[in-house]
Amino acid sequence: xxxxxxxxxxxxxxxxxxxxxxxxxxxxxxxxxxxxxxxxxxxxxxxxxxxxxxxxxxxxxxxxxxxxxxxxxxxxxxxxxxxxxxxxxxxxxxxxxxxxxxxxxxxxxxxxxxxxxxxxxxxxxxxxxxxxxxxxxxxxxxxxxxxxxxxxxxxxxxxxxxxxxxxxxxxxxxxxxxxxxxxxxxxxxxxxxxxxxxxxxxxxxxxxxxxxxxxxxxxxxxxxxxxxxxxxxxxxxxxxxxxxxxxxxxxxxxxxxxxxxxxxxxxxxxxxxxxxxxxxxxxxxxxxxxxxxxxxxxxxxxxxxxxxxxxxxxxxxx
Amino acid sequence: xxxxxxxxxxxxxxxxxxxxxxxxxxxxxxxxxxxxxxxxxxxxxxxxxxxxxxxxxxxxxxxxxxxxxxxxxxxxxxxxxxxxxxxxxxxxxxxxxxxxxxxxxxxxxxxxxxxxxxxxxxxxxxxxxxxxxxxxxxxxxxxxxxxxxxxxxxxxxxxxxxxxxxxxxxxxxxxxxxxxxxxxx
Numbered sequence: 219x220x221x222x223x224x225x226x227x228x229x230x231x232x233x234x235x236x237x238x239x240x241x242x243x244x245x246x247x248x249x250x251x252x253x254x255x256x257x258x259x260x261x262x263x264x265x266x267x268x269x270x271x272x273x274x275x276x277x278x279x280x281x282x283x284x285x286x287x288x289x290x291x292x293x294x295x296x297x298x299x300x301x302x303x304x305x306x307x308x309x310x311x312x313x314x315x316x317x318x319x320x321x322x323x324x325x326x327x328x329x330x331x332x333x334x335x336x337x338x339x340x341x342x343x344x345x346x347x348x349x350x351x352x353x354x355x356x357x358x359x360x361x362x363x364x365x366x367x368x369x370x371x372x373x374x375x376x377x378x379x380x381x382x383x384x385x386x387x388x389x390x391x392x393x394x395x396x397x398x399x400x401x402x403x404x405x406x407x408x409x410x411x412x413x414x415x416x417x418x419x420x421x422x423x424x425x426x427x428x429x430x431x432x433x434x435x436x437x438x439x440x441x442x443x444x445x446x447x448x449x450x451x452x453x454x455x456x457x458x459x460x461x462x463x464x465x466x467x468x469x470x471x472x473x474x475x476x477x478x479x480x481x482x483x484x485x486x487x488x489x490x491x492x493x494x495x496x497x498x499x500x501x502x503x504x505x506x507x508x509x510x511x512x513x514x515x516x517x518x519x520x521x522x523x524x525x526x527x528x529x530x531x532x533x534x535x536x
Numbered sequence: 537x538x539x540x541x542x543x544x545x546x547x548x549x550x551x552x553x554x555x556x557x558x559x560x561x562x563x564x565x566x567x568x569x570x571x572x573x574x575x576x577x578x579x580x581x582x583x584x585x586x587x588x589x590x591x592x593x594x595x596x597x598x599x600x601x602x603x604x605x606x607x608x609x610x611x612x613x614x615x616x617x618x619x620x621x622x623x624x625x626x627x628x629x630x631x632x633x634x635x636x637x638x639x640x641x642x643x644x645x646x647x648x649x650x651x652x653x654x655x656x657x658x659x660x661x662x663x664x665x666x667x668x669x670x671x672x673x674x675x676x677x678x679x680x681x682x683x684x685x686x687x688x689x690x691x692x693x694x695x696x697x698x699x700x701x702x703x704x705x706x707x708x709x710x711x712x713x714x715x716x717x718x719x720x721x
Contacts, residue, residue: 355675396660396663432674432678433674449671450568450667450671451566451667452669453667453668453671454663533663534653534657536656
C-alpha cells in the first residue's frame with residue numbers, strides 16, 4: 219500500500235510538473251471568471267443604483283438584471299466544465315493510477331441507484347440520485363468499485379416540498395473473501411448509545427430490518443448495531459478479527475460508516491459533508507495540501523481492501 | 537369490573553409473552569447446537585479426504601495420521617456423550633492445526649492442487665465452526681439472562697429451565713499451537 223511519504227516523493231519528482239501546466243490553465247480561467255463576476259456585479263449594481271435613485275423598481279430594469287445574472291451562471295458553468303474534466307483526468311486519474319495502476323477511473327460515471335439499493339444499507343428509495351468519480355478494477359485478488367454518491371428523497375409538493383438526504387459520501391463495493399448466502403447489515407449504533415439496554419430492545423423490534431445480531435466485541439457493539447437473517451453466517455462473516463478491523467477503520471476515518479454483506483459482496487458507505495475530488499478554482503494547484511487531501515480520500519477508499527483484509531484468500535473463495 | 541378485566545387481560549398477555557419468549561430462547565440454543573453438530577460432521581467427512589491426500593507425502597507423521605483416523609472413526613461411530621464429543625473435537629482441532637504447520641516442510645504437498653483445495657475448505661469449515669460456537673454462546677447468554685432475570689425467572693423456574701454452559705476451551709488449548717510438541721507426543 220502506498221504511503222503518504224511515497225506520494226510526497228511522487229509529487230515532488232513527477233507530479234508537480236503536470237500540475238504546473240494545469241496551474242497555468244487554472245489561472246487563466248480564474249482571471250476570466252473574475253472578469254465575468256465583476257461584470258455581473260457592475261450591471262447588477264447599476265440596476266440597484268437606478269432603482270434607489272428613482273425610489274421604485276422599474277420593470278424595464280428587471281429584465282437586464284435577471285438576464286445578466288443567468289448569463290453569468292451559464293458562462294461560469296461553461297468555462298469551468300472543461301477545466302474540471304481536465305483536472306479530473308490529470309489529477310484524480312493520476313493519483314488513482316499511482317495508488318494502484320490496475321484501477322480505472324471515469325470522472326462522469328458512478329454507482330447506479332439499483333446497486334445502491336441492493337446493498338440494503340438504506341431502506342428509503344432515493345428519487346434524486348447523482349454521483350461521479352467512479353473507480354473500478356482489481357486490486358490484488360479483490361474486485362472493487364467505488365464512487366461519490368448523493369442520494370436524496372424528495373417528498374411533498376409546492377410549499378411542503380422537503381429534501382431529505384439519505385446518503386452523501388463515498389460508496390464502495392468489494393468482492394468479499396468468503397462465500398455466504400445471507401444478508402448482514404452493520405449500521406451506526408445510536409439507540410443503544412442513547413438508551414442503553416432499552417435501546418437494544420428497541421433495535422430488536424426494528425421491523426424494517428432482520429434479526430438483531432448481538433456480537434461479543436464490546437467496542438464494536440458500542441459503535442455499531444448488526445442486523446441479519448442468519449445468526450451463524452453473520453458471525454462467520456464478522457469474525458473477531460474483522461470486527462476489530464472495522465472498529466479500527468471507523469476510528470481512522472472518524473466518520474459515520476455503514477457496511478453490508480450481501481450476495482458475496484461487501485458494501486461500505488462512508489459519509490462526507492464535503493464534495494469529493496472537486497477542484498478549487500480560486501486556490502493554487504501548486505499547494506500540496508489540497509492534493510494531499512485528494513490522495514488521502516482515494517487512499518481511504520482503495521485502502522478498504524487492506525483494512526478489511528479482503529485480499530486474504532485462505533478460504534475456498536479465490 | 538372493567539378495570540379487573542383489563543388487568544386480567546394484560547397479565548394473561550404478559551404470561552403468554554414470557555412463556556413464548558422463553559421457549560423461543562431455548563429453541564434458539566438447540567438450533568445453534570444442531571448447526572455445530574452438522575458442521576462437525578462435515579469436518580469428519582473432509583478429514584477422510586485430507587488424510588487420503590496427505591498420506592502419500594507425509595512420511596514422518598504416520599503415527600499422527602493414524603491417530604487422527606482413529607479419532608475420526610470414533611467420532612463418526614456416535615457412541616459418545618456430549619462432553620466426550622466436545623473433548624474429541626478439541627483434540628482434533630489441535631491436531632489439525634499441527635498438520636497445517638507441518639505441511640510447510642513438504643513443498644510437493646503444498647503444490648498439490650487437491651490438497652490446496654482441501655486446506656481452503658478446512659479453513660472455511662473451522663471458521664464456520666467458530667462462528668457457530670460464538671452464535672451458541674450468544675444464544676446461551678440470552679437464554680441464561682432470561683432464566684435468571686426478573687420476572688422471566690419466575691416462569692423459568694416453574695417450567696424447570698436451568699442455566700446452560702457456554703463453550704469454553706481447555707487451558708492447554710489457550711496456549712499457542714506447538715507443532716513439534718504435537719508430533720513428538
